[in-house]
Amino acid sequence: MKKIINISIYVVAIITVLLFLFYIFAPRDWTNKAVKNKDSVLCKLPIKIEGKSLEPVINRGDIIIFNKCFDIQDLKQETPIVFKENSVNTVVLIKEISDNNISIYQPNKDKVFSPISIEDIIAIYYEEENPVSPIKKELEKVEFQNALVLVPQNWHVSQKEDNSLVIQNLQEEDFKTYFQVYTEDIGNKLLFDYLPEFKAKIQQLAPEISFTKEDILEINDNSFYIIESTLSQQGKEFFVMFALLKNQNKVFIFSFNSLDILKQDNSVTFRQVLDNFYFIK
Numbered sequence: 001m002k003k004i005i006n007i008s009i010y011v012v013a014i015i016t017v018l019l020f021l022f023y024i025f026a027p028r029d030w031t032n033k034a035v036k037n038k039d040s041v042l043c044k045l046p047i048k049i050e051g052k053s054l055e056p057v058i059n060r061g062d063i064i065i066f067n068k069c070f071d072i073q074d075l076k077q078e079t080p081i082v083f084k085e086n087s088v089n090t091v092v093l094i095k096e097i098s099d100n101n102i103s104i105y106q107p108n109k110d111k112v113f114s115p116i117s118i119e120d121i122i123a124i125y126y127e128e129e130n131p132v133s134p135i136k137k138e139l140e141k142v143e144f145q146n147a148l149v150l151v152p153q154n155w156h157v158s159q160k161e162d163n164s165l166v167i168q169n170l171q172e173e174d175f176k177t178y179f180q181v182y183t184e185d186i187g188n189k190l191l192f193d194y195l196p197e198f199k200a201k202i203q204q205l206a207p208e209i210s211f212t213k214e215d216i217l218e219i220n221d222n223s224f225y226i227i228e229s230t231l232s233q234q235g236k237e238f239f240v241m242f243a244l245l246k247n248q249n250k251v252f253i254f255s256f257n258s259l260d261i262l263k264q265d266n267s268v269t270f271r272q273v274l275d276n277f278y279f280i281k
Contacts, residue, residue: 038126043069045082045123047091052268053109054080054091056153062133064091066123075102075118080125080135083116107275108268141276142167145183145252150276152269169266177266179256179273191225191246198244198253199227208232209240217243219274230260239263241270247279 045066052060058080066082075081079094081104092104092113101115125135140151144165151157151167158178159166169177186194203209213228227242237260245252254273258266 038067038069038071040069043067044129045089047082047089049091052265053106054093055108055268056272057093057107057135058091058133064125064133065129066091067126067129068123070121070124070126072118074124074126075121082122082124083120084122085113089122107272143280144181145250147252147277147279149181150273152272155269177258177262179254179270181252181254183250183252185249186246186251187249191244191251194246194251195225195244198242198251202229202242206231206233217274220278222274222277224254224274237261241267243270243274245277 045068047064047066049058049060049062049064057078058064064080066080075094075097077094077096080091081094082089082091083104084090092106095103095105097103100117102117102121103115104113106113127135141148142151142157142160142165143149144160145163149165149167152169154170155167156170157165158168163184164180164182166178166180199211209229209231211227211229213226215226217224217226222245224243224245227244229240229242231238231240239258239260241254241256243254243256245254254270256266256270256273
């Protein structure tokens with residue numbers, strides 16, 4: 001009798017291990033065929049988000065429950081999905097679906113992913129399965145000068161006038177990180193002809209400023225002229241980033257100000273603002 005009990009324990013242990021291995025490593029179509037019920041525990045695929053490549057849609061450190069037994073019709077734009085990249089489970093968002101070609105991306109990563117197929121998808125996100133880690137689907141934007149300007153998560157509009165918009169970071173107590181968007185009428189001037197005039201105005205306002213890097217970024221059919229700079233004031237080191245974009249006879253100027261120690265995080269936010277800037281009229 002004792003021998004039979006021991007054998008039963010071994011059998012149960014082996015079955016448990018096999019189920020665990022199936023749960024972790026089984027391809028999505030195998031799981032679908034074997035389970036046929038997306039509410040089954042065998043369909044769940046929990047993943048902890050590392051890094052900031054998915055912010056502001058998914059935050060670093062979030063634990064997201066993905067589902068391997070998904071329905072094809074649930075694949076929509078901006079849906080978080082999991083696929084294998086170099087044998088590693090990678091979380092991305094769906095950018096566009098065309099037949100069996102799915103364009104994917106990560107909001108905070110410049111890398112361009114090759115399109116994947118439905119068969120490449122391991123699991124997808126269902127909102128009802130993640131009450132603790134909600135996905136921020138809709139990004140708040142404010143209309144300004146016939147354009148839409150992103151209000152990043154945990155930021156707010158502190159000032160809005162006809163030709164100026166100021167958005168501040170709510171998470172800082174002593175020093176408010178903020179960015180300003182304003183316009184100037186430059187008529188028929190080319191942007192490159194206006195740059196010396198713009199720099200002279202900035203240096204007049206802040207003589208201590210030092211321009212450190214300049215570049216051109218092509219984003220969503222917009223050509224932004226980027227100027228990075230540093231500034232020392234009242235014993236603190238700051239970094240200031242400018243982005244200039246000409247539209248008809250106006251130049252849109254994005255001025256982003258932050259403590260230098262927050263440069264890495266806030267540079268990402270600055271890029272998010274540019275990524276989500278669109279003219280609407």
